[in-house]
Amino acid sequence: MSQSPIRSVAIVGGGTAGWMAAVALSHLLPKNAARIRLIESEEIGIVGVGEATVPHIRNFNATVGIDERDFMRETLATIKLGIEFRNWNKIGDGYFHPFGYFGRPIGGLAFHQCWRRLREGGDQTDIGAYSVGVTAARKRKFAPPVSDPESALSSYSYAFQFDANLYAPYLRRLAEGRGVLRTEGKVVSVELGGEDGNIQSVTLADGQRVEADFFIDCTGFASLLLGKALKTGYEDWSRWLICDRAVAVPSVLEGDPFPFTRVIARGHGWQWQIPLQHRMGNGHVYSSQFLGAEQAANVLLDNLPGKQLAEPRQFRFTAGRRAQSWAKNCIGVGLAGGFLEPLESTSIYLIQIAVTHFVELFPTHARDSINRAEFNRRMEIEYERIRDFLILHYKATSRADSEFWRYCQAMEVPDSLAYKMEQFTKRGYVVPYREGMFYPPSWIAVCLGQGLIPERYDPQIDRLDGKKLTETASALRGLIDRAVDSLPSHADFLASLAAPAA
């Protein structure tokens, strides 16, 4: 065993971030490499309001040994095939952002380029008709994808929607079972010291001092360690992502839960609907520049898909991130490290990726600066990729029915996004990148859905015979329809969870 300079890690804050970090570290760090302790206070609630995720969560679950069916039962989870967007480009329209591909290349050429040519010829078929994920979501169907790449049923992926209030305790049981020590208490002060100004300890309300070699700040928006104690600055992105409030409330689930997250653009923000097995999670994300808290709550309550189950809870936030995700001997995970609105369900992904990078880049010695630099570089890429993708939803819109939407339409966006939008608009070209979130199909789904229809298509598409192209596309739709029809309903799939795995 190589001597680790980190003999003890203190995770400050429970919740989804804290307990995900605890499970991951207790599972991935070598046995006895470091003592892991989590400090949380029952007085402090968790922000979690019914979480939607992206497919990466399944890698996390698999890596830490979580059985998917058990996890779904325990957290009353549903399947998520993607996100349904309503009213985002124009009031009354809609589109899907699925986890998976559209069509398949024809003659070696990208499918969305073929689709663009068909449209030029007058074919108005929605590109979603070429996606198994979208078609299954519309028909409320689900079965896990198959691995045979020849099958249409291999072309999609899935994630979960679950109750975050049940996920944290579920993770806690796993972490405690692996030796994580939980300390109840509220942190009242953070002690810095030594010549490098590292965090030495945190002191709890009862006077107890907890020392550690490394700290993981999971204190949510408070960012008690990374932000307050270490004074790591905050990069404010609210000029691009102007929503700064949310109001959330659960409602009675009417009918079967649908296998996707629904997000509906409103006059000054957007509303989410996340169906769980036992209820519907609802929220309204809005901009306080344009809308008061009470009005925002009314918008939500007037548009609930079922009977209200609790009093609305309000949250405030500022889009952005800590300038460094790792400073001194501390990383910020979850909201303590940054906040991006849940429009693309990326919060849990950011927790997961921070923890995974941290284990991979575990310090080799006490003054390790190279692993820290790499961690910060990777997290910067992750946050900025998601940031740009979120801004796309606001910038690319035809809506001008409120001050809010007129601001969004007119705002200047980061160069990195402006360039991607320009390339897509000109000829449907998706600027490729290797690092960070969102593959080309996601860019295609959202760009097209938001009304960025390429002015032209790849001229190579004209090599294809027009009549044959129409036939191939029609056959593909038929194939997808039949494949999806063969799947069980999402409701039947959920019912099968209760039974032992086949």
Add this chain to the structure above:
Amino acid sequence: MSRTQPIASILIAGGGVAGSLAAAAMRRSWGADVAVTVVSPGRRAEPGAVALSLPPLRALHDRLRIDEDHLVASIGASFSLGGHYEGWRDGELFFPFGETGRRIGNVALHQQWKKAWGRGLWRERFAAFSLATQAALADKFARPPRDGANFAPSLAYGLHLPALAYANYLRMLAGRDGAVFVTGTVAAIERRAEDPRLIEAVRLEDGSRLSADLFVDCTGSARVLAGGRDWQASPFAADRQIGFALRREGPLSPYARFTRFAGGWESRAPVAGGVGVRLVFDSKEADPAPRLDAFRGRIVGDPVEAPLDQGALARPWEGNCIALGAASCCIEPLSGLPLLLVQGGISRLMALFPSRDFAGGEAEEFNRLMAADRASAADLPAFLHGAHQRPALAHKVALFAARGNVAGYDDELLEDYHWINLLLAAGVEPESHDLFADLLGDEETLAQLGAQKEAAAKGAAAMPTLDDFLASIRAGRG
């Protein structure tokens, strides 16, 4: 969308490897829809010029439906499993192409190796797992099976292609697909009256005029069409090169040798008929005479000296003219970098093929990608010379030295496994290993390392010599 006018004709200036490869690729992709004309002066003798390729060329050859055996047998090419470097960094190293061994569980092999090595449980270098290294150093070669079941991807290979014969082969292929080859020299360029950024036609010395929609400059450092408009010189010092051919001695080796000397380096690339040698040096520092003397008696023909004009066009695509190969970017011909850049340019041009109005944003994206390719390609000479390393490379090396992790960037020519091979071969040993490697017990790690080492040794032992392999190809049994 107003219907855009398609490109109907392409004129390629330069009939060397870059121009011929571009012509073959265009004709294969576009068939009769696009007329391709190649203008080149008479063939220049370039004794001993051998183009080195890296494994990705195989995919392009597949697309062009080149029968590799036929190509190799026809032009006297040979195979390469990597490069042998002497006098660089830590003395001597072998840099194999392709991934070394296999991951163990979910963890990279080199992490498991480092764990065992660091604990004193394993005493052999990482190269012991490299089938390519083991085979190459024994002068053996076999092509990995197409299905990749056994050796691949650990046996990715490149080619040593006699440049003139390779260009002629591609020319024949492109000609069969309908490309037209014209012998001549461009004397003047006519620009479009309505938009002088666009070339209308070229006039040749014999007075003939050739117009086209799209122009491709493959004339090397002459840059006959592109000119020197925004040439940016490279910081690397080597500015001259001398090429010549050697008579063959001894068995054929499946790798090139790159040997450093004061003020420069020389490459020796074995092919079926001999060895192509190139001296690359800084004319202010190095005297090539003693190097040439060392080869006296084995040199066939006369050595040819030429400038090495290192640098690049900031915008290789301007208007309707695209520079490819050395016309676009001239870099020290280490490993297979120049041909890799040519191939990258061709595949990018195909992916971003424009319409006649050039208004689809293609040039901007092409230039962005080529700039990234150049920066990434320069990482290899920068690392080997230990000079002119960009911050991204310095970070990559330092991060690897900590815990064996590879910092990945968006646009890179070399794969992560190339860096793992190269850094370990060059003696950049990580201080520690990835903690994920500890999820496997030491005993299990040792058993797996042992099995992989044995597989590499056995795999190499079972291969024929490269000479025998080439003989079997010539006999049609490859």
